[in-house]
Amino acid sequence: MTLTGTNYIAGESSAEGSQTFTAVNPATGKELDTRFHAATEQEVDRAAQAAEAAFESYRNSTPDQRHRYLTAIAEEIMALGDALIERCCAESGLPAGRITGERGRTVNQLKLFAEVAREGSWVDARIDRAQPDREPVPKPDVRSMLRPLGPVAVFGASNFPLAFSVAGGDTASALATGCPVVAKAHPSHPGTCELITRAIHRATERCGLAAGVFSLVQGHTHESGGRLVGHPAIKAVGFTGSYGGGKALFDAANRRAEPIPVYAEMGSSNPVFILPGALRERGEEIARGLTQSVTLGVGQFCTTPGLVFLEAGAAVAPFREAVAENFRGVDAAVMLSESIRAAYEGGVRDLSAANGVEKLAEGKSANTGYTGTARVFTTTADRYLADPELQEEVFGPSTVLVTGDRRDELLKSARALHGHLTATLFGTEEDLAEYQDLVAILEGKVGRLIVNNFPTGVEVCHSMVHGGPFPATTAAATTSVGTRAILRFARPVCYQNFPSFLLPPALRDDNPLGLRRMIDGSWGTH
Numbered sequence: 001m002t003l004t005g006t007n008y009i010a011g012e013s014s015a016e017g018s019q020t021f022t023a024v025n026p027a028t029g030k031e032l033d034t035r036f037h038a039a040t041e042q043e044v045d046r047a048a049q050a051a052e053a054a055f056e057s058y059r060n061s062t063p064d065q066r067h068r069y070l071t072a073i074a075e076e077i078m079a080l081g082d083a084l085i086e087r088c089c090a091e092s093g094l095p096a097g098r099i100t101g102e103r104g105r106t107v108n109q110l111k112l113f114a115e116v117a118r119e120g121s122w123v124d125a126r127i128d129r130a131q132p133d134r135e136p137v138p139k140p141d142v143r144s145m146l147r148p149l150g151p152v153a154v155f156g157a158s159n160f161p162l163a164f165s166v167a168g169g170d171t172a173s174a175l176a177t178g179c180p181v182v183a184k185a186h187p188s189h190p191g192t193c194e195l196i197t198r199a200i201h202r203a204t205e206r207c208g209l210a211a212g213v214f215s216l217v218q219g220h221t222h223e224s225g226g227r228l229v230g231h232p233a234i235k236a237v238g239f240t241g242s243y244g245g246g247k248a249l250f251d252a253a254n255r256r257a258e259p260i261p262v263y264a265e266m267g268s269s270n271p272v273f274i275l276p277g278a279l280r281e282r283g284e285e286i287a288r289g290l291t292q293s294v295t296l297g298v299g300q301f302c303t304t305p306g307l308v309f310l311e312a313g314a315a316v317a318p319f320r321e322a323v324a325e326n327f328r329g330v331d332a333a334v335m336l337s338e339s340i341r342a343a344y345e346g347g348v349r350d351l352s353a354a355n356g357v358e359k360l361a362e363g364k365s366a367n368t369g370y371t372g373t374a375r376v377f378t379t380t381a382d383r384y385l386a387d388p389e390l391q392e393e394v395f396g397p398s399t400v401l402v403t404g405d406r407r408d409e410l411l412k413s414a415r416a417l418h419g420h421l422t423a424t425l426f427g428t429e430e431d432l433a434e435y436q437d438l439v440a441i442l443e444g445k446v447g448r449l450i451v452n453n454f455p456t457g458v459e460v461c462h463s464m465v466h467g468g469p470f471p472a473t474t475a476a477a478t479t480s481v482g483t484r485a486i487l488r489f490a491r492p493v494c495y496q497n498f499p500s501f502l503l504p505p506a507l508r509d510d511n512p513l514g515l516r517r518m519i520d521g522s523w524g525t526h
Helices: 041-058 063-079 082-092 096-119 169-177 190-206 222-230 243-255 276-299 316-328 338-353 381-386 407-415 429-434 436-443 483-489
Strands: 007-009 012-014 126-128 142-148 152-155 181-184 214-217 236-240 262-265 272-274 307-311 358-362 375-380 398-404 422-426 448-451 490-496 517-519 522-524
Touching (some): 007 041, 007 190, 041 181, 041 214, 041 222, 063 096, 063 169, 082 096, 082 190, 096 169, 096 483, 152 222, 169 181, 190 214, 222 243, 236 243, 236 483, 272 276, 276 307, 276 316, 276 398, 276 422, 276 429, 307 316, 307 407, 316 358, 316 375, 316 398, 338 375, 338 398, 375 381, 381 398, 381 407, 398 407, 407 436, 429 436, 483 490
Parallel strands (some): 152 181, 152 236, 181 214, 272 307, 272 422
Antiparallel strands (some): 007 012, 007 214, 126 142, 358 375, 517 522
């Protein structure tokens, strides 16, 4: 399957700019074939305008039409076959098994949002019927529902080249809502993004939708992304990546004449609290699980546990020894890019140089490609509390063990946390009963609380929350995984004293869509 290296604007290939770049295979450090054309200002403008034009019709597409569209995208992605897997592996350095599994997750996300779109109750239809005889003032007929926000800019992530990229969760939820998408390809895997885009365009044609419902712009600098966020046709942004990148987009969006929401998932150290009873009873087992969780995917998951809190006691020293021994046996592995590896090495250098922080152990090293070596550090709760920078995410296979002298130091450490995606507690039933106040503290710090499981692995389901307070995200009230993600790209609209024929179908008296609705304060399908 030959790549063109072009942008795809409303179904048309476009390569107007003179700036080009190539992808690099992280396993070898060598450039891959095909030069990709960075989008010009004019191409970004055309993509955004095409999305705005398509919004007029796509916002009023039926639930069945959006279901067919998302299902067709899933089918066309599968039809890409091995060509997609091979290119994605070459651009990411990830093994074929991982990419095959991620393709399955991507397809299943699309199908899940297709079902949500078809079922339709996400629109939260509410009806308060008129009471013309009410005294002293008649009550008008008031109805409301969620409506699509407008064209959405989606930025692909480096660590999930399929599931958090061109056809990932942000795109699936935006399209399910009725919002066109302009995707910004990640410069590390532009060929993968092009292949997925071609699959989306085939689905767009199959379903007879306006071509501007989806476009892709390429670029290897911040310029094209900044242009996209600044375009007046764009009404929201979905982003997964670093704190620096997400905060820059958030700031740019708020400098616009019309500020827009930015749903950015950024850094997280995902604190783990190992309570005394669990440490005594199964410290060795937890040490093995911790090593596996920290080094899974070379630590390049947004839910990798980078902070581990312990309460001082006899079980701490054997636990540290077990963790150190496990880490020494970890092989170095290829990281996603040269820049990610460089940032990781800079992060572990900073930890090594931090006052009161000791390197406990490191894994094996290698000299091929952009490989990362696992490291584990140790410090005290006093040092952690004195140095806020120890909370910062080091994106890669490292973690810091933090030991407090007393129970109240663990609670103080938890209170000092800023926003993270997850927090985990390992404990016996007695531990968990005793540390209920710790749970209460952590509820205010993260989007997902976990008991006796490690945080790596995010189940895509209706109940999942993948978000958290700043700086983990820029929108703590939302999630980027799970069907609640659809709510990010919609806004409530109220219709007062409307004749039935002017109302959206979801608000008509005969309920033609069969939705669950609130009528005069009572929920049902009436």
